Amino acid sequence: MVPNLVTALTGPINELEARVLESMPAIERWFRLEWMEHTPPFYTSVDLRNAGFKLAPVDTNLFPGSFNHLTPQMLPLAVQAAMAAIEKICPEAKNLLLIPERQTRSPGYLANLQCLIQVFNQAGLNVRLGALDDELKAPVPLALPDGGTLLLEPLVRARGRLGLKDFDPCTILLNNDLSAGTPAILEDLHQQYLLPPLHAGWAVRRKSRHFRSYEEVAKKFAKLLGMDPWLINPMFGQCGQVDFGEATGLECVQSAADQLLAKVRRKYKEYGITEKPFVVVKADNGTAGMGVMTVRDAKELDELSRLTRERMSVAKDGQPIGEVIIQEGVPTHERVADAAAEPVVCMIDRYVVGGFYRVHGERGIDENLNAPGSDVVPLAFAESTQLPRPGAKPGASAPNRFYMYGVIGRLAMLAAAYELEATDPDAEIYE
Amino acid sequence: MVPNLVTALTGPINELEARVLESMPAIERWFRLEWMEHTPPFYTSVDLRNAGFKLAPVDTNLFPGSFNHLTPQMLPLAVQAAMAAIEKICPEAKNLLLIPERQTRSPGYLANLQCLIQVFNQAGLNVRLGALDDELKAPVPLALPDGGTLLLEPLVRARGRLGLKDFDPCTILLNNDLSAGTPAILEDLHQQYLLPPLHAGWAVRRKSRHFRSYEEVAKKFAKLLGMDPWLINPMFGQCGQVDFGEATGLECVQSAADQLLAKVRRKYKEYGITEKPFVVVKADNGTAGMGVMTVRDAKELDELSRLTRERMSVAKDGQPIGEVIIQEGVPTHERVADAAAEPVVCMIDRYVVGGFYRVHGERGIDENLNAPGSDVVPLAFAESTQLPRPGAKPGASAPNRFYMYGVIGRLAMLAAAYELEATDPDAEIYE
Known part of the structure; x- marks a missing residue:
């Protein structure tokens, strides 16, 4: 089954898809040259969100646990x-x-x-x-x-x-x-x-460090394609010394959320996007969908319920959350059988080896889908092929869409390569 | 459509299939080590013949022209x-x-x-x-x-x-x-x-040189698996200075065919094979299925028709045939919809990327199928997977059969790597 694509998507993403397809040889060569300088992580999975007006990675997993979802x-x-x-x-x-x-x-x-x-x-x-x-x-x-x-x-x-x-x-x-x-x-x-x-490992890794590297990669790539990097890059801020349980350090989160919402609003205005901006607050070292909260107005942080504060206090394996990343929220406008869906791209070495949709019937388009009750739909290609089809109408071809997902997934993987180089404790430093 | 397998196949090939499957990690490692020492040809296709009692390459093409048959x-x-x-x-x-x-x-x-x-x-x-x-x-x-x-x-x-x-x-x-x-x-x-x-290129290449390298590869591989290399190796002889048109040099072909038929007969006896042995005479530099003749008895060479002699005189692009290889005939016991079929394995670099069956409705199991009237059936894997399935009944699993084809195809590719090293005019010689 090929998941139904939201063919109503129009605007920047379809332009991006067309640009990505026509630049395919140049893009592949660009990756080839990057991989000459940088070592890809051994395996990677990347969660993407496709808003129609932008397509961006929101999480890069260096210990993927979803190979069973490949067809x-x-x-x-x-x-x-x-x-x-x-x-x-x-x-x-x-x-x-x-x-x-x-x-x-x-x-x-x-x-x-x-x-x-x-x-x-x-x-x-x-x-x-x-x-x-x-x-x-x-x-x-x-x-x-x-x-x-x-x-x-x-x-x-x-x-x-x-x-x-x-x-x-x-x-x-x-x-x-x-x-x-x-x-x-x-x-x-x-x-x-x-x-x-x-x-x-998440004992050392920080999402904010990753997205700083991703920003660098997105800028380089956007230059190659002659486009605005914002179309593929989620903006972010960060705060250390936050304790949701004790409600300390929240003013930093509030002020970062406020600033980021303002920046997103300006971008939406620039592109004529009428949706309501939101940001996502996440544990900077969190994973498995834990410690994630959607914020539509910074004032919401004034009146967090005890439940939310508890939920935001611990990440996976009971680790306390003390640092957070405040990330531009990218609504997902993809749907599989009426449920909000986000694509996940799986890679081994520098190669895209498959992907699937993570779907959640009870979550909104601006919420974390990696939560209890979520399901997956493999990106299978029954009658179609996994390879892009130049010439197909933008937004209407599953293989073309998937090629674009594979490109953005690989950009996040490249960012992880930059990140791991920058954080390598054994790296020799040449000045 | 998955081509029907001849499930009636029994004996050595099913044992070989089981041996190959259980030795998969060892086989893949063996290839990995060989490719550290030898450079694979850029792309290769290999014609195989599966006789049920043996499975062997009969032609290795270094300029494959059949990528359109991949699904x-x-x-x-x-x-x-x-x-x-x-x-x-x-x-x-x-x-x-x-x-x-x-x-x-x-x-x-x-x-x-x-x-x-x-x-x-x-x-x-x-x-x-x-x-x-x-x-x-x-x-x-x-x-x-x-x-x-x-x-x-x-x-x-x-x-x-x-x-x-x-x-x-x-x-x-x-x-x-x-x-x-x-x-x-x-x-x-x-x-x-x-x-x-x-x-x-065929201006330089000789089939006999290739199969000498293949014999070396087959012996190494057979040692790894503890089996008789004959099960995967077609025996051969060769003759230079042959002119079918003028009917000169044919005594060499006759004597080589006679000796080879005797060797094949001994092998058939050893394995209790009741089929009638045959050999195939081919232009040593021939390709595209031209200049190929099946010989069941060396006496047939006494009474060649004018038509056969003409056919055996020129290879592709009008090149005269002056050297021939006399190769053990491997009957094909595979059938696709009642037509004799032989598998073709396609490779790029060291990787098997697909394959298909070449079928010919009007040719016998001991004849060349690469002839006018032949057709192809892709080895597509509709409901199944291309990967081997350990545990399936030998001979009954298409993916397992295809894995074995991929192994033998890669052995022929490795032989081509040996061959190209040995014939490289620019090679430095270390004594």
Whole structure:
């Protein structure tokens, strides 16, 4: 099933789509040159919001947990990309150690692990699962939705190397975003590749740092295409030392929200957009859709309910929220069967390997869709092809739309590459 | 439509399929290590024959002309592989010059060119067509089956570089197999990549050289899997100084055919195969299905008809046949809708990007199917996936069968890499 596109979309996004399509060879070359200078994250997923008048990434995940949403038709692309990735990192590798999230019991997440194992297995690696859990002393079978099982094994650390009993991997692939902090067992690994690196974990990463890099990338790209970077870039502000529970530091959030709303209003006026602007306040180190709040007027922050304050106090794995990003809200004008939908682009190495729509029947177009009750619809291409079709009417071709999503997804991935370079604790500094 | 598989197949091939599937990570790693040492041809297609008791390549094409037979579902794989290929060769490239066959008027071949242009365009290159034709003085439009046109332009040579008017390519991609000889305009190109290299053209290439390399590859691979290399390797002999028209040198062919038939008979006996052995006599530098003859008994060579002798005298582009390869005949036991069928595997760089069945309703299982009247059926995977499914009954799973085809296709591609290294006129020799 190809999700229905909102063909009523008009204006800047259709112009952007046309511009992106006609510039395809130039865009691909531009990415090629960027990847000569910058190393892409090992794998990435990017949440996009398509407002019709702008298309922007709102979250970039460096530990994607949604490979199970790729259709079977897309898996060969994932395998090919995984082959290319491994070849660069550790061509002689036999073994890959995959470290999952601690909360591994959800059927969807287990299906994600199963898919990752399949992809890397077919790319030529023996894959086993190691638990980031000191209490796990013996292998534990995990029941899969399809009736099979996965085996989760205790990690074995010996000097500079990490592995399992009788399993010495060349590469350790983290599918755990380290929200709970950086575990000592992963530190100071020598002679082995730990991917993504520790500073990609949410113990270190900040959304504001990412979107600063994204802004840089969006400006470069907008220059290449001769367009306003705002069309693909969500503006943002940030605040440290915020405590929603104690209601301290909220004046910073309020003032940042106010300023940002004013900036968005000016942009809307410039483009003749009549919608009501909003901003989204998010934990700067948050993930999994936690610690997210939509603000339509800065005054709303005066009268936060106890429930909202509690919800905004803790991020994933019970981490307190002390820093927030205030991001321009991008309404989603995409609909799948009447539900608000946002596209998610999945990448391995520098390649787009697939995508899906995250839909939520009970959320508004200006709300976070990554919340309990959300569902997914794969971007499958039944009769169509995944490749762009130059010449099709702007806004009317699913493959063209998806190519544009893939371009913006890759811009966010490139921003993550910039971000990881800038935050690398082991980077050599040349002055 | 998934072509029906001959599920009645039993014996060695199903064992091979099971062995190949269970060894998948080891096989992929083995290829990865081989590609560290050897450069894959830019693109390759391999004709396979599946006899049920053995599966072997019978022809390896380094200028594939059948990209139009890939299904739309497979094109993203081709684009991704093309991106990886370009990145290695000429990452800064903007332009690719594609040099087609001189006989470019067949709708199928034009569709092949259109597909190649689309793939490289979407991989990020401006692609234009240059004619290897001194008589072409101005651009000529070529009408495409779908109503579009391609523009064929005169080549412009300036010192060490080749291009078109106002078009200076980094890479020149030959889709012309140079059967008619190596044109001077392609010689001594500096600062540009000519791919495949000139010595991959049929003016230089010999099938016997290729199958000698393939034998070496097959032995290595058979050792990895612990199996008899004969199961994937067609035995062969060769003869120089043959003239079918004048009926001279035929005693060499007769004696080679006789010896080879005896060897095949011994192998059939070893495996309890009751079929009648045959050999195929082919022009050693032949292509496009020309100059091919099935021989079931060496005595047949005593009484060749005038027609057969004429047919065996000239290869593509009117080139006289003076050398032949005598190859073990591999009957094809695959059928698509009652017609004899042979799988063709298409590759770009080191990646399998798709395949199709070549079928011929009027040819026997021991005959050349690449002949007038042949047709193709894409190996499309409607409800299924292109990826192998461990656990499926051997011989019953199309994806598993196709994975095995992809492995044997890549072995032939690796053999071509060995072959091109051995025949490289510019190779430095280390003793």
